[in-house]
Amino acid sequence: MEPFISIVLTGRNDEYGIDFRSRFLRTLGFNARELAARAIPHEFIFIEWAPDAARPLLIDVALDAIPQLRDEPRFKGIVVDRLYQRALSLNPKLEYLEFPAKNIGIRRAAGEYVLTSNCDVFLGRHILGVLEQRALEPRIVYRAARHDLKMGIDLSHLDWDMLEDARNLDGRAHVLKPPLMGGGTGDFLLLDRASYHALGGFNEIYRVARIGIDQNFVVKALSEGMTVRDIGGPVYHVNHHGSHRLTRQAYKGREAEAFYGNINWHSKSVVYVNRPTWGLDKAPERSIGPGTSALQFSWEAVPPLVDLDRIVMPSGSQSAVSAETAHEP
Amino acid sequence: MRASRYEAAERHAKKLERRIAELRAAREASRNDAKAWKGKVDEIAKALRQSEHDKRREVSEVAKLRAQVEKERKRIHDHAERDRRGDAMQKEHVAELRALNERLGVTQRELAVARESLMAVEVKLDILEGAANVLDVRTRDVIARRDARTDSAV
Numbered sequence: 001m002e003p004f005i006s007i008v009l010t011g012r013n014d015e016y017g018i019d020f021r022s023r024f025l026r027t028l029g030f031n032a033r034e035l036a037a038r039a040i041p042h043e044f045i046f047i048e049w050a051p052d053a054a055r056p057l058l059i060d061v062a063l064d065a066i067p068q069l070r071d072e073p074r075f076k077g078i079v080v081d082r083l084y085q086r087a088l089s090l091n092p093k094l095e096y097l098e099f100p101a102k103n104i105g106i107r108r109a110a111g112e113y114v115l116t117s118n119c120d121v122f123l124g125r126h127i128l129g130v131l132e133q134r135a136l137e138p139r140i141v142y143r144a145a146r147h148d149l150k151m152g153i154d155l156s157h158l159d160w161d162m163l164e165d166a167r168n169l170d171g172r173a174h175v176l177k178p179p180l181m182g183g184g185t186g187d188f189l190l191l192d193r194a195s196y197h198a199l200g201g202f203n204e205i206y207r208v209a210r211i212g213i214d215q216n217f218v219v220k221a222l223s224e225g226m227t228v229r230d231i232g233g234p235v236y237h238v239n240h241h242g243s244h245r246l247t248r249q250a251y252k253g254r255e256a257e258a259f260y261g262n263i264n265w266h267s268k269s270v271v272y273v274n275r276p277t278w279g280l281d282k283a284p285e286r287s288i289g290p291g292t293s294a295l296q297f298s299w300e301a302v303p304p305l306v307d308l309d310r311i312v313m314p315s316g317s318q319s320a321v322s323a324e325t326a327h328e329p
Numbered sequence: 330m331r332a333s334r335y336e337a338a339e340r341h342a343k344k345l346e347r348r349i350a351e352l353r354a355a356r357e358a359s360r361n362d363a364k365a366w367k368g369k370v371d372e373i374a375k376a377l378r379q380s381e382h383d384k385r386r387e388v389s390e391v392a393k394l395r396a397q398v399e400k401e402r403k404r405i406h407d408h409a410e411r412d413r414r415g416d417a418m419q420k421e422h423v424a425e426l427r428a429l430n431e432r433l434g435v436t437q438r439e440l441a442v443a444r445e446s447l448m449a450v451e452v453k454l455d456i457l458e459g460a461a462n463v464l465d466v467r468t469r470d471v472i473a474r475r476d477a478r479t480d481s482a483v
Contacts, residue, residue: 090459092466206452208459265455266448305460308453313445 003043003074005131006111006193007031010047010101011119013058019240021061023120026155029066031123036068038132044069045076045109049101050085059292076291078104083297084280090207090305091261098186099213100280103201104295106193107279115190116202116214120240121146122163126233127188138192141221142231145174146184151239163236170239176230179222180268186214188235191221199224200274204303205310209261216267223271223314273310275303 011024028044035042048059059077062069069075080101088097102116113136127144130136148170153162162168174183191199203216218228251258283301288294295301 089463090456092462206456208455262455266452269445269448270452305463306456308456311449311452311456313442313449 001041003111004041004134005113005115005190006043006045006105006109008045008047008102008105008109008114008116009119010049010098010105011058012048012051012096013055013061014052020119021058023238023240024058025062025065026158027120027122028062028069030158032066032069032074034123034128035131038128040128040131042131043074043076043109043111045078045105047101047105048077048079049096049098050080050082053082070290073291076108077293078108078285079288079292079294080104080280080283081295081297084283084295084302087297087299087302088207091209093257093259094207094210094261095259096210097207098210099202100204100207103204103274103279104283105279106196106201107281109193109196111193113190114193114196115188116186117189117235118187118237120237121187122158122236124233124235125160125164127231127235130231130233136190136192139195139226140191141195141218141226141228142188142190143176143181143185143218143228144188144190144231145176145234146187147173147234147236149236149238153238155238173234179228180215180218181228181230182215182218184235184237185218187237188231189214189217190231191226195221195226199226200272200276200278203272204274204278205272205307206265209263209265211260211263212265212267216271219268219314220271269314270311271314273312275307275310277301277303 009024009028011020013021032044046059046062048057051057057077057079059079063075063077084100085095085097088100106114106116124144124147136142149163149168150170153168155162166173176183199217199220201217203213203220206213206216222228280295280301282298283295284298285293285295
């Protein structure tokens with residue numbers, strides 16, 4: 001049975017972002033359990049971007065920690081050659097090209113709908129209900145407000161009571177505001193696969209910053225006439241050291257040095273037209289185990305370092321895309 | 330004198346006396362009438378004088394009113410003229426304002442496009458700067474490796 005939803009995540013086993021592994025396993029286990037409990041046909045596509053050869057793959061760690069992921073082909077792991085990080089990088093301070101990684105998953109997703117999210121995000125009860133009811137429409141980018149939970153709360157026995165207890169919230173619950181519905185955008189971007197593909201995934205041209213690429217995707221969707229809508233319920237995120245929210249202050253005044261790149265780039269004012277081969281479409285893929293494959297390095301898959309014509313103003317993106325479609329064989 | 334003649338003369342005298350009394354009464358009545366008529370004539374003369382006075386005053390007032398009406402008519406005419414000129418000027422101003430507003434709209438749109446273009450240029454500059462940095466690192470790597478291979482010593 002084709003999955004109703006593909007959930008695209010990316011990470012690697014180097015504790016990038018501090019305590020990454022345990023946060024990932026906790027949320028993956030929770031979300032997998034809740035999706036299965038509601039019989040929602042789904043798949044997880046996990047992109048292990050540029051892993052350190054000296055460490056075990058996070059994919060293997062996850063499959064060992066959550067054995068039910070092996071039961072059905074619900075978990076697809078894709079290991080991406082480290083050379084892609086070097087070949088694609090436009091900012092040596094950026095150690096992790098999160099959005100080109102997510103594009104690999106979007107490109108290869110089988111679900112009718114695709115959710116790109118982060119590895120430390122719990123899906124809320126309302127969202128699971130919407131998925132269970134299949135109450136989604138195409139050409140609508142669904143966003144969810146992020147509720148940050150206090151750092152240091154005991155998550156060893158995580159349940160709904162704990163997630164939904166307002167006393168555990170770190171600050172006021174975030175409210176999404178039109179038109180961009182910004183704030184923790186990368187934690188929840190849900191759209192039908194055809195539309196995700198029509199947009200060409202996330203911006204692969206501007207690889208100078210990691211921040212704002214998700215918001216830039218929303219701008220692109222709006223410029224293509226799509227709708228952005230609050231799905232109506234939150235996702236939950238446990239605050240942690242190294243999160244963007246907490247580290248942003250540490251880099252105040254020296255943003256150019258930040259490991260996530262310049263936070264002030266014009267992500268709301270320009271859009272992009274990715275190459276038709278976005279998502280490393282030309283990368284040779286070989287199976288390395290059940291449900292797991294590796295993308296081998298090939299220069300043929302690597303987009304040019306500089307592709308300036310593909311940065312356009314929002315009003316121009318439609319014509320640029322049309323022109324490209326017209327030239328496609 | 331014979332008695333008959335005396336009686337006749339006496340009758341005639343009495344007749345004359347009565348006639349005199351009648352004439353005296355008639356003269357008195359005429360005098361009263363004349364007095365009454367004179368009063369009436371005086372009243373009429375007075376009324377006539379009053380009427381002439383009133384007439385003169387009314388003529389004067391009519392002249393004043395006429396002058397006032399004329400003045401008012403001129404004022405209304407001037408006002409209408411001013412209104413007409415004002416309307417024309419207002420129409421001109423409205424047209425000017427409309428034109429200015431349109432030009433402002435066009436300028437604002439052009440400014441927005443210019444601003445967007447500038448932002449796009451800045452984003453492209455970011456990319457170029459990034460590419461230059463990356464190429465610099467790669468070039469240094471290549472040179473360092475080549476130097477290591479050739480074991481060059483300075």
